[in-house]
Amino acid sequence: MQNITTQQPDMPPSEHIYLRAMQEKDLRAVHKLETLCQLYPWPAWYFRRQLRSASCWVLVQQGMIIGFGIVAMVKDWAHIMNMCVAPGYRRCGLGRRIMIHLLRIAKRQHASHAWLEVRPSNIPAVMLYRKLGFRKKQIRKKYYMKPSGRENGIVMVRRL
Ligand SMILES: CC(C)(COP(=O)(O)OP(=O)(O)OC[C@H]1O[C@@H](n2cnc3c(N)ncnc32)[C@H](O)[C@@H]1OP(=O)(O)O)[C@@H](O)C(=O)NCCC(=O)NCCS
Numbered sequence: 001m002q003n004i005t006t007q008q009p010d011m012p013p014s015e016h017i018y019l020r021a022m023q024e025k026d027l028r029a030v031h032k033l034e035t036l037c038q039l040y041p042w043p044a045w046y047f048r049r050q051l052r053s054a055s056c057w058v059l060v061q062q063g064m065i066i067g068f069g070i071v072a073m074v075k076d077w078a079h080i081m082n083m084c085v086a087p088g089y090r091r092c093g094l095g096r097r098i099m100i101h102l103l104r105i106a107k108r109q110h111a112s113h114a115w116l117e118v119r120p121s122n123i124p125a126v127m128l129y130r131k132l133g134f135r136k137k138q139i140r141k142k143y144y145m146k147p148s149g150r151e152n153g154i155v156m157v158r159r160l
Pocket residue numbers: 037038082083084085086089090091092093094095096097117118119122123124125127128129131
């Protein structure tokens with residue numbers, strides 16, 4: 001069983017970190033990480049479903065899952081479904097690394113564009129996406145739940 005960590009890494013985070021395809025055996029750790037990072041996490045069954053229909057990747061350091069990313073193809077558009085980096089590993093370029101990998105996978109599958117939805121309040125994610133060339137395309141009114149009602153979603157798009 002894979003573990004996740006919320007501790008600061010005890011080695012430089014760029015060392016011995018690699019991306020590999022997510023497997024059934026990773027689902028528990030991936031869901032645990034999602035639950036740790038999101039106020040309204042995807043349910044475990046939804047990850048299982050992605051494993052069958054999308055391209056799902058985990059970021060691993062010393063056998064521990066420290067991040068994941070999921071991209072699905074919808075005709076020639078790539079939908080960035082979800083991504084996450086464990087709290088103790090953030091701001092080291094790993095989110096960027098996951099996203100670049102997902103975009104590469106999408107390009108290999110002949111995607112012309114990629115899109116995603118994000119909460120306007122999720123500043124780290126919005127900044128990361130902007131840095132990687134995503135631009136705001138549309139607002140989805142009351143798209144996300146939040147403790148006091150609902151929050152809009154920003155749809156961001158980039159050409160591949
Ligand atoms: C969003 C997330 C994946 C970013 O991962 P990360 O590994 O910290 O990101 P990186 O280190 O690759 O950051 C790349 C760039 O994104 C921007 N960024 C990332 N975190 C930021 C923050 N807290 N504040 C401002 N900008 C930030 C910066 O421009 C950064 O480049 P810089 O460090 O050179 O300034 C991570 O915060 C996370 O897992 N959040 C919880 C899950 C989540 O919200 N997922 C997205 C769902 S839509």
